Amino acid sequence: MKYTLSVLVENHPGVLSRVAGLFSRRGFNIDSLAVGVTEDPTISRMTIVVNGDDYIVEQVTKQLNKLIDVIKIKKLNPKEAVERELALIKVNANSQTRSDIIQITEIFRANIVDVSKETLTIEISGDEDKIEALIELLKQYGIREVVRTGLIAIERGTKVITKSKSEEDD
Amino acid sequence: MKRKMTVARAMVEVLKSEGVEIIFGIPGAAIYPFYDALYSSDIKHVLVRTEQAAAHEASGYARTTGKVGVCVATSGPGATNLITGIATAYMDSVPIVAITGQVNSSLIGKDVFQEVDITGATAPFTKHNYLVKDPKKIVKVLKEAFYIASTGRRGPVLIDVPIDVQMQEIEFELPKEIDIPGYKPKERGHPLQIKRAVEAIENSQRPVICSGGGVIASKASEELKTLVEKQKIPVISTLMGIGSIPTDHPYYLGMIGSHGQKEANIALRQADLLIVIGARLADRALGDTKITENMKIIHIDIDPAEIGKNVDTNIPIVGDAKQVLSEINKRISERKDFWAQEIKAQKKEIKEDGNLHPYDVLKEISRAYNGDYIITTDVGQHQIWAAHNVYIKEPGTFITSGGLGTMGYGVPAAIGAKFGRPDKEVISITGDGSFQMLLQELATIKREQVPIKIVLFNNTRLGMVYELQKKRCTGRFIATCLDGNPDFMILAKAYGIESLRLESKEKLKEAIEIMKNHNGPFLLEVVTSPDEPTIP
Numbered sequence A: 001m002k003y004t005l006s007v008l009v010e011n012h013p014g015v016l017s018r019v020a021g022l023f024s025r026r027g028f029n030i031d032s033l034a035v036g037v038t039e040d041p042t043i044s045r046m047t048i049v050v051n052g053d054d055y056i057v058e059q060v061t062k063q064l065n066k067l068i069d070v071i072k073i074k075k076l077n078p079k080e081a082v083e084r085e086l087a088l089i090k091v092n093a094n095s096q097t098r099s100d101i102i103q104i105t106e107i108f109r110a111n112i113v114d115v116s117k118e119t120l121t122i123e124i125s126g127d128e129d130k131i132e133a134l135i136e137l138l139k140q141y142g143i144r145e146v147v148r149t150g151l152i153a154i155e156r157g158t159k160v161i162t163k164s165k166s167e168e169d170d
Numbered sequence B: 001m002k003r004k005m006t007v008a009r010a011m012v013e014v015l016k017s018e019g020v021e022i023i024f025g026i027p028g029a030a031i032y033p034f035y036d037a038l039y040s041s042d043i044k045h046v047l048v049r050t051e052q053a054a055a056h057e058a059s060g061y062a063r064t065t066g067k068v069g070v071c072v073a074t075s076g077p078g079a080t081n082l083i084t085g086i087a088t089a090y091m092d093s094v095p096i097v098a099i100t101g102q103v104n105s106s107l108i109g110k111d112v113f114q115e116v117d118i119t120g121a122t123a124p125f126t127k128h129n130y131l132v133k134d135p136k137k138i139v140k141v142l143k144e145a146f147y148i149a150s151t152g153r154r155g156p157v158l159i160d161v162p163i164d165v166q167m168q169e170i171e172f173e174l175p176k177e178i179d180i181p182g183y184k185p186k187e188r189g190h191p192l193q194i195k196r197a198v199e200a201i202e203n204s205q206r207p208v209i210c211s212g213g214g215v216i217a218s219k220a221s222e223e224l225k226t227l228v229e230k231q232k233i234p235v236i237s238t239l240m241g242i243g244s245i246p247t248d249h250p251y252y253l254g255m256i257g258s259h260g261q262k263e264a265n266i267a268l269r270q271a272d273l274l275i276v277i278g279a280r281l282a283d284r285a286l287g288d289t290k291i292t293e294n295m296k297i298i299h300i301d302i303d304p305a306e307i308g309k310n311v312d313t314n315i316p317i318v319g320d321a322k323q324v325l326s327e328i329n330k331r332i333s334e335r336k337d338f339w340a341q342e343i344k345a346q347k348k349e350i351k352e353d354g355n356l357h358p359y360d361v362l363k364e365i366s367r368a369y370n371g372d373y374i375i376t377t378d379v380g381q382h383q384i385w386a387a388h389n390v391y392i393k394e395p396g397t398f399i400t401s402g403g404l405g406t407m408g409y410g411v412p413a414a415i416g417a418k419f420g421r422p423d424k425e426v427i428s429i430t431g432d433g434s435f436q437m438l439l440q441e442l443a444t445i446k447r448e449q450v451p452i453k454i455v456l457f458n459n460t461r462l463g464m465v466y467e468l469q470k471k472r473c474t475g476r477f478i479a480t481c482l483d484g485n486p487d488f489m490i491l492a493k494a495y496g497i498e499s500l501r502l503e504s505k506e507k508l509k510e511a512i513e514i515m516k517n518h519n520g521p522f523l524l525e526v527v528t529s530p531d532e533p534t535i536p
Ligand SMILES: Cc1ncc(C[n+]2csc(CCOP(=O)(O)OP(=O)(O)O)c2C)c(N)n1
Pocket: B378, B379, B380, B381, B382, B383, B405, B406, B407, B408, B430, B431, B432, B433, B434, B435, B457, B459, B461, B462, B463, B464, B465
């Protein structure tokens, strides 16, 4: 199973290495980890996708909570969250294949962001499955390079995860 | 009121405001401004002979006083020498603050002379650590460090301060309160869980309490005793939990685990309810987690991450042991029978023979002092001998490296303990291997005239490993014979420390009397057979 954790941390140098270090040290697997500053510049949000069972997720949550720089952790329910990942895919393209690739790109509502004589670079955002599906289709043309951000996620509706409600989740 | 001063001065001011009376350390170029500021304060500084000892001494001090122990080192090698001591404190949840100097902040990351990334290195085994680059932050950081070290599940915090930062001027003002958004330790147990726990205890046939170091740290011994006596529950302890209840208490069965007492392990196997209080239940305590599969488990711990980590828990209670136990005691009924009566009665007495055994010595020490001492141990057979045979009357008077199992801990911890509790006799029980890991601290003992007693079991072996090789490697002994040991009597003399060698049982009582009556530091070497087993 994959679980998505939304983690608020203090925006200090070194926090990322503490979090990442904790994962390797305790033998947890991270699928992806995306970080960025929030509406409050003193706080960053990490979206962490972990692979494991309930025990692993509980341990990850508890161990993360022990880090002084970690303010809040919430396990997101995929049904109640919007999850997105951004990918840039550079694919081989020549005069014969170019229009096919453009068509596929349109079907996926992705964008072509760079063109050269031999390649097209496609930008796509969406959930993991959508990105996987596009990559799968583009494989036949020869993929040169893929760059992905890892998942970010936010709860649907008016719910928010903020610093002030820090007791709620433990 | 704001005052202008250097960061180094401000550091000393914060230490004073935290009630720090003593610091253990060794200076160096990267920490000299701090030492210079210390010169004109009345905080005592103990010059140790290696930084690892500074951390252990701070730890011994913290464990006997309940206060935060402080140790200091310079950058690079000074800081790395602290590491084993910091990790030891982390595993045993001992509150210490370690202050290290760092190279000039403009040079950080350039591999200059005596630079090391000590915050990176210690991240896995500090509760938190800081590299202070902004002079304005020093006061807040130090205050936070003391707060973090001494609250919740306690532990070491390290603060690394570049030398140029130490020399800068700031406006000094103590913060009114500390607010760390990500750190809000929970002291009170959840009322519903407490209610469930009470029911579970009352409905159990064969409850057992496993008491850990957390009971001692939270000063919950009285509450533990009340619960035990009301419900007549046998108590077994981890190595860290020894002393959480007096070892001669009628319901105390001993230490559990691979090196534990038989009675304690039998009781654990027969239990239908296990109440774990302030213990991790690591592999060495439990051996096999399967034995807990068919019992109910209540787990009380201040650190939520401990609950459910090593064993599945039915009733988790996050909170301070003292708080939680007193809530349970308010609600719990009285029980009549002590189910573990028979197990306790089976306790076998060791047969007397004419030879001098370690347990004879430890029992004689217990008798002569009647528990009025603080015992520290090192790591090895002697540690287990002590755990089984020394009478421990009060919580916090048995000090050992239970988590990391650090050889070399005992003597420095005893020095720290004696500084913390000068009114108490402090006896360090050590082995010839462990003793030689930090024996340079004899110089600290000499210089400061620290009147501790060292009982050195000399079996010319790394006994614990030698015993393992005997059993598991069918006697293929490698690297466990300590040929080349010094003459410990001459060694003690070199440091101006009185000593005595004990070789026969007839001299036992007399030797202990001599040690007891000696005013000042004393080394008692006990000549021990290499084949003495850990558990007779
Ligand atoms: C720093 C360190 N190194 C190695 C070990 C592994 N070890 C555990 S017990 C032991 C032997 C201890 O010998 P000694 O202090 O003489 O005590 P004895 O077992 O003989 O009583 C060793 C080497 C350890 N625990 N700590």
